[in-house]
Amino acid sequence: MARTDLPITPMPRGGLSLTGALPTAATVDGHAFDHSGKRLVRVKNSSSTPKTVNAVIPGEVEGQPLTDRPYVIPATTGDVLIPPFTDVYRQSDGKVYLDYPADPSGLTVDVYELP
Numbered sequence: 397m398a399r400t401d402l403p404i405t406p407m408p409r410g411g412l413s414l415t416g417a418l419p420t421a422a423t424v425d426g427h428a429f430d431h432s433g434k435r436l437v438r439v440k441n442s443s444s445t446p447k448t449v450n451a452v453i454p455g456e457v458e459g460q461p462l463t464d465r466p467y468v469i470p471a472t473t474g475d476v477l478i479p480p481f482t483d484v485y486r487q488s489d490g491k492v493y494l495d496y497p498a499d500p501s502g503l504t505v506d507v508y509e510l511p
Contacts, residue, residue: 422503428491441474443502452493
């Protein structure tokens with residue numbers, strides 16, 4: 397998978413308007429962003445069906461792979477804010493990975509960094 401890095405939008409202390417479309421469309425190959433306990437992910441869904449975004453959890457316990465964390469984004473007007481990811485989501489390259497469904501159309505995403 398050739399993941400694309402997501403840009404980080406700094407959240408000013410005065411607040412941030414959340415109107416309008418998110419800047420990045422989801423891709424079949426997924427996205428990545430540098431891990432930080434101060435970064436939130438926002439995902440919108442404009443398609444007519446719910447879509448699931450998975451936060452990839454690396455590693456194993458007793459030889460069994462850990463299960464990724466799914467986030468269901470409701471259809472049509474789904475707008476979900478995902479809280480900062482803990483260290484369990486940090487990949488070996490220091491990033492968090494997001495996987496999208498085989499048909500990611502309608503999904504847009506942004507990453508916000510808290511002040």
